[in-house]
Amino acid sequence: MAPVPPRKDLDFSNRLILVVDDDDPTRTLLRDLCESSNFRVISAADGGEAVSQIIEHKPDLVLLDLMMPIKDGFTVLKWAREDSRFTELPIIILTAMGEMDGKIKGMELGADDFVTKPFKLIELQTRINSALMVHEYRRRLFDAEEELAQFRAVDPVTGAGTYSQLKASLDAELARSRRYGRPAACLLVGFEDYAGLRYKLGREGCDAYVTRLFQGVLGCLRSADRLFRIDSDEFVVLLPETDLTGAKLVGQRILDVMKDIVTEGPEGALGVTSRCGGSMFPHDLVRSSEDLLREAHKSFRTLVEKNGALF
Numbered sequence: 001m002a003p004v005p006p007r008k009d010l011d012f013s014n015r016l017i018l019v020v021d022d023d024d025p026t027r028t029l030l031r032d033l034c035e036s037s038n039f040r041v042i043s044a045a046d047g048g049e050a051v052s053q054i055i056e057h058k059p060d061l062v063l064l065d066l067m068m069p070i071k072d073g074f075t076v077l078k079w080a081r082e083d084s085r086f087t088e089l090p091i092i093i094l095t096a097m098g099e100m101d102g103k104i105k106g107m108e109l110g111a112d113d114f115v116t117k118p119f120k121l122i123e124l125q126t127r128i129n130s131a132l133m134v135h136e137y138r139r140r141l142f143d144a145e146e147e148l149a150q151f152r153a154v155d156p157v158t159g160a161g162t163y164s165q166l167k168a169s170l171d172a173e174l175a176r177s178r179r180y181g182r183p184a185a186c187l188l189v190g191f192e193d194y195a196g197l198r199y200k201l202g203r204e205g206c207d208a209y210v211t212r213l214f215q216g217v218l219g220c221l222r223s224a225d226r227l228f229r230i231d232s233d234e235f236v237v238l239l240p241e242t243d244l245t246g247a248k249l250v251g252q253r254i255l256d257v258m259k260d261i262v263t264e265g266p267e268g269a270l271g272v273t274s275r276c277g278g279s280m281f282p283h284d285l286v287r288s289s290e291d292l293l294r295e296a297h298k299s300f301r302t303l304v305e306k307n308g309a310l311f
Helices: 024-036 047-057 073-082 100-108 121-153 163-180 194-218 244-260 289-306
Strands: 016-020 040-044 061-065 091-096 113-117 184-191 226-231 234-240 263-265 268-270 274-281
Touching (some): 016 047, 091 100, 163 184, 163 234, 184 194, 184 244, 184 289, 194 234
Parallel strands (some): 061 091
Antiparallel strands (some): 184 234, 263 268
16 A cells, blocks of 8 residues: 655644554554654553543544453444544554454444554555544534634624524524513614715725724624624614613614714715614514514615604
């Protein structure tokens, strides 16, 4: 088997390997082979010691013999895969030539690979590097998925929550309101002529101005309130423990702040005309989060048509 070609962005030297084998000459041989490949090495003579070493040192990879006293390799492997701390720990089982049943059982229990005794340096290097590489790519994929999930949950311009997050937040707040008999309100805040702003300020200038508007709205809210950007020119504000009177006060405060936030355009100072509609729970027309948002939108559209400033 040809060794895995090195990657410039994947350097596994100095990684810590735990060698587990009850045979002292075998442990010594494995230590020498691993150290010759620039790995750091610790060892264990039985399964019980292996568990202790894994918990204490958290190695990057384990070379695990199957036939050992106290706790055999199968027991150690099963324990590691059932412990959330070590589910992803790369484990390569060590088997004697012809031990097909052990290989199959090891794979069923979650071993990453196997190395057959007697060992060959090139094969050992390849198996270790392959297991470490797979583990690293899994980690990178997980990190990328986490970053993507965060990106989806946050508007990249303002940092506000996004539409995909809004439904879950509204559902949770209405459930809490029903349970404790407390009110909750929802505001829909928008401003006019986003396309005109974009044309006059350019993309970066418009994004910077919208971010200032967002910060202004955020400054009107309590720590428990939630702010979402659902369109280029629209924000939704979720107000827990707030009735309609309280929501109107917050809405007016938001409109006042947005009115005072101006920027320099090509023809001088530039600002926005904003509108704010709202709804609350409990209300005869509000039985779900969709109803709450729909009533806030209905209020908002009515104000736009009548050139009103607040619901």
